[in-house]
Amino acid sequence: MLIVCNYKMNGNLNLYSKLIKQLNKVEGTKLILCPPFVYMSQFKRQLKFHLLGAQDVSAFDEGKSTGQISAHMLIDMGCKYTLVGHSERRVFESDEIVAQKIVAAQKSDIIPIVCVGETDRGMGYAGFKHQVESAFNAASKTKPLIVAYEPVWAIGSNQSPDADYVGEMIKNIKAAAQKYNIDAKILYGGNVNQHNFKSLKSTGVDGFLLGRLSIDSDRFFEFLRRVYE
Ligand code: PGA
Numbered sequence: 282m283l284i285v286c287n288y289k290m291n292g293n294l295n296l297y298s299k300l301i302k303q304l305n306k307v308e309g310t311k312l313i314l315c316p317p318f319v320y321m322s323q324f325k326r327q328l329k330f331h332l333l334g335a336q337d338v339s340a341f342d343e344g345k346s347t348g349q350i351s352a353h354m355l356i357d358m359g360c361k362y363t364l365v366g367h368s369e370r371r372v373f374e375s376d377e378i379v380a381q382k383i384v385a386a387q388k389s390d391i392i393p394i395v396c397v398g399e400t401d402r403g404m405g406y407a408g409f410k411h412q413v414e415s416a417f418n419a420a421s422k423t424k425p426l427i428v429a430y431e432p433v434w435a436i437g438s439n440q441s442p443d444a445d446y447v448g449e450m451i452k453n454i455k456a457a458a459q460k461y462n463i464d465a466k467i468l469y470g471g472n473v474n475q476h477n478f479k480s481l482k483s484t485g486v487d488g489f490l491l492g493r494l495s496i497d498s499d500r501f502f503e504f505l506r507r508v509y510e
Contacts, residue, residue: 282508283468283488285313285394285429286495287336287364292316297323300498305329307502310509313362313394314495318350321358334362337370338391340381352389364490365393366412368400368433376412380419387424394490395420397454398431398471402440406453413454417461426465428454429490435471436492441481442471448484475504482508 292300297320304312308330315334316324324333339349355363363386366379379395386393395416399408413428420426430450435441442450451467458465469481470490478489494501 282482283313283427283466284310284505284508285315285334285362285468285488285490287315287367287490287492288317288496289336289369289492290317291496292320294320294323298327301327303498303502304331307505310505315362315364321360325359332362333358333360334364334394335360336364336367338363338365338382338386340378340385342385352385352391355391356389360391362392362394362427365395366416367396368398368431368436376415379412380415383416383419383426387421387426390424392425392427393420394427394429394468396429396431396470396490398433400433402432402434406450410453410457413457417457417463420461420463422462426463427468428465429468429470430454431470431490433471438472440472441477444480444484447481447486451484451486475500475507478504478508
């Protein structure tokens with residue numbers, strides 16, 4: 282099971298110091314941790330086993346992009362993964378920009394974790410097919426890619442889809458991957474918690490993308506224990 286933690290715009294030096302100490306005790310599993318950019322060096326210095334991911338990457342290599350972070354810079358920081366097209370960024374990013382970011386990441390051998398999902402409950406695959414097709418169309422056929430299916434209505438809420446529905450969406454994503462000749466791992470994200478992870482796991486996903494749970498250390502370490510027990 283691949284577990285990706287998206288800390289979003291949360292936390293501070295002190296909180297991450299404590300969290301990293303706890304994370305360094307969990308040796309058996311490799312987690313992919315995506316802190317805010319400014320705390321990346323703290324993670325790089327203090328983290329013992331886990332892998333580093335970014336929450337976003339620039340579509341451009343260098344130059345006139347004030348405030349952005351390039352794939353080369355992520356490599357410098359020991360970062361191996363980056364989220365791309367999280368729904369909180371798709372508010373102002375088109376499928377085309379997301380596609381450019383996938384290309385930029387893969388060119389530098391950073392593995393993109395492309396987030397896709399419908400905005401409203403009931404939309405089904407038709408609600409995000411364009412995101413999936415645009416991502417697969419842009420992605421390399423030979424470099425690794427991860428897709429995170431995240432129904433936007435479940436993110437940050439107390440709702441989550443049932444396993445049958447998630448299974449159906451995963452089937453559609455896998456069929457699209459096959460059409461584009463891409464071998465992608467697929468995660469589920471959106472209100473994953475210790476109560477629903479077992480049924481979500483039964484859909485055949487390769488892992489989870491966690492938001493709130495990752496920053497709530499008591500619940501997070503309890504969740505990890507259950508996932509791997
Ligand atoms: P959540 O967020 O786990 O807090 O619902 C998931 C995400 O935004 O990826």
